[in-house]
Amino acid sequence: MQSNSTKLLLKKHPKATNSYVIKGGKPLKGEVVVQGAKNAALPALVAASLSDETVELKNVPLELNDVNNLLALLREVGVKIEIKDENTLTLNGEGWRSSELDPNIASKIRHSLLLLGGSVTKDCSLYLPLAGGCEIGERKHDLHVLALENMGHDVIESGEGIRVIPDLNDDVDHTEIEFYYPSFGATLNVIFASVLCSGKITTLKNAAKNPEVLDVIHLLEQMGAIFNWKDESTLEIIGVNKLNGTSHQVMSDRIIVSTMIAAIAVTKGNGTIIGGNATVLETEVATWRKAGLIIQQKENGLFVDGNNKIKPVNIETKAYPGFHTDIQPLHAAIMLRANGTSKIKEMILDGRFLYCEELNKLGAKTKIENGDFTCVNGAKGQIAIINESPPLIGVLNLIATDIRGGAAVVLASLAANGISEITNVYQIERGYSDLPELIQTLGGNVQRK
Numbered sequence: 329m330q331s332n333s334t335k336l337l338l339k340k341h342p343k344a345t346n347s348y349v350i351k352g353g354k355p356l357k358g359e360v361v362v363q364g365a366k367n368a369a370l371p372a373l374v375a376a377s378l379s380d381e382t383v384e385l386k387n388v389p390l391e392l393n394d395v396n397n398l399l400a401l402l403r404e405v406g407v408k409i410e411i412k413d414e415n416t417l418t419l420n421g422e423g424w425r426s427s428e429l430d431p432n433i434a435s436k437i438r439h440s441l442l443l444l445g446g447s448v449t450k451d452c453s454l455y456l457p458l459a460g461g462c463e464i465g466e467r468k469h470d471l472h473v474l475a476l477e478n479m480g481h482d483v484i485e486s487g488e489g490i491r492v493i494p495d496l497n498d499d500v501d502h503t504e505i506e507f508y509y510p511s512f513g514a515t516l517n518v519i520f521a522s523v524l525c526s527g528k529i530t531t532l533k534n535a536a537k538n539p540e541v542l543d544v545i546h547l548l549e550q551m552g553a554i555f556n557w558k559d560e561s562t563l564e565i566i567g568v569n570k571l572n573g574t575s576h577q578v579m580s581d582r583i584i585v586s587t588m589i590a591a592i593a594v595t596k597g598n599g600t601i602i603g604g605n606a607t608v609l610e611t612e613v614a615t616w617r618k619a620g621l622i623i624q625q626k627e628n629g630l631f632v633d634g635n636n637k638i639k640p641v642n643i644e645t646k647a648y649p650g651f652h653t654d655i656q657p658l659h660a661a662i663m664l665r666a667n668g669t670s671k672i673k674e675m676i677l678d679g680r681f682l683y684c685e686e687l688n689k690l691g692a693k694t695k696i697e698n699g700d701f702t703c704v705n706g707a708k709g710q711i712a713i714i715n716e717s718p719p720l721i722g723v724l725n726l727i728a729t730d731i732r733g734g735a736a737v738v739l740a741s742l743a744a745n746g747i748s749e750i751t752n753v754y755q756i757e758r759g760y761s762d763l764p765e766l767i768q769t770l771g772g773n774v775q776r777k
């Protein structure tokens with residue numbers, strides 16, 4: 329049942345519209361500040377809710393559709409949430425209770441999955457209707473389920489959802505789990521399920537160690553959780569009996585930093601992304617420097633000059649610190665300017681190239697080929713071939729297929745001559761609080777319609 333408070337939180341994006349209208353052809357220039365990271369904020373909301381004391385989170389992109397949906401689910405499980413200002417909120421998980429979640433909300437986001445780990449650590453059962461997220465290929469959850477089972481909890485799966493019943497009272501004091509792939513979400517679920525298991529140690533081999541996971545670990549450490557990295561990818565979690573209140577600032581969004589680098593690059597502009605940090609984008613920045621972009625780390629952020637010729641550079645997506653799958657559509661937008669053919673081999677998720685058809689509507693010459701490899705999700709992999717494209721021309725029938733694919737199409741429209749319109753921008757607004765405003769700050773012309 330949807331409570332009144334849930335309904336209130338599910339209000340539409342304050343500036344929500346169905347489409348963006350873009351007048352392209354103008355170099356983006358100036359300075360822009362990016363928001364807090366969605367993919368660090370979502371797990372931070374769950375982590376903060378594990379304490380019976382109040383935790384303050386700052387720099388949370390509260391306008392995002394995904395953040396609002398997760399907050400609605402946290403309210404459903406009994407977490408008290410107070411919004412302090414446009415990017416700050418407090419959470420108190422003292423009232424966390426056993427729950428059956430609303431399928432209409434849970435199925436809209438991928439990281440409703442994290443409530444499984446959160447619930448068991450709070451000794452509460454949970455029924456989670458199947459999680460959603462971007463439709464970018466099959467998004468499996470076997471590692472989440474296996475990990476919870478290894479830890480002794482009962483997990484009952486049906487075609488419609490997952491029920492978890494915690495069992496914290498067994499005599500096992502050490503659980504060892506090994507992942508075949510360093511899944512971001514499943515690593516977080518193991519962390520959440522283990523932090524409050526006082527007297528127990530959980531060792532996770534092949535854990536994800538990307539900056540967003542480290543940001544959440546940092547928050548939990550401030551709350552009193554204990555972690556040891558035994559080697560580069562083995563994480564030991566020593567359960568504690570209580571987590572404290574604290575205050576934490578969510579890291580800034582490296583995918584949006586990449587989006588702004590690409591926006592400057594495709595329009596042959598120059599500018600600074602305030603707060604941009606090349607150390608969390610090492611592979612991507614090295615790739616773009618190789619392509620000819622000037623990217624300099626300054627004290628206040630990343631300076632980008634996109635005026636040089638762009639050379640084609642092939643990439644292959646991999647777990648961190650490899651090239652991020654969420655950033656490959658933005659790389660494709662940059663490669664539209666290259667003087668030759670480049671390739672993107674998508675190793676993590678099949679179905680991440682839907683945006684290429686949209687780029688072609690603008691005149692790009694991209695093609696998708698079947699690869700002779702299997703993606704992490706077990707599906708046959710694909711390669712995008714990006715041929716040198718003629719000057720792009722704006723069109724009015726573009727669709728945002730998913731968050732990052734949608735952003736890539738907005739960027740390509742900025743490089744096109746004339747007017748473009750992109751619909752289904754709900755998808756973009758799952759991950760970008762206000763992409764039009766970011767672009768307008770750099771002098772670009774994107775309007776909501």
Ligand SMILES: CC(=O)N[C@H]1[C@@H](OP(=O)(O)OP(=O)(O)OC[C@H]2O[C@@H](n3ccc(=O)[nH]c3=O)[C@H](O)[C@@H]2O)O[C@H](CO)[C@@H](O)[C@@H]1O
Binds near residue numbers: 370468470472511706
């Ligand atoms: C909210 C959030 O932060 N989402 C990010 C997170 O998603 P998410 O947490 O879903 O990503 P994972 O790292 O878990 O998934 C990566 C791959 O592993 C597969 N897999 C995952 C779990 C599992 O139990 N079994 C399994 O096979 C998935 O199908 C996928 O092919 O990382 C993805 C990969 O970097 C990004 O695209 C998403 O933006």
Ligand SMILES: C=C(OP(=O)(O)O)C(=O)O
Binds near residue numbers: 437461463731732
């Ligand atoms: C794929 C993404 O998110 P999600 O996992 O929430 O679908 C993304 O942030 O690009």
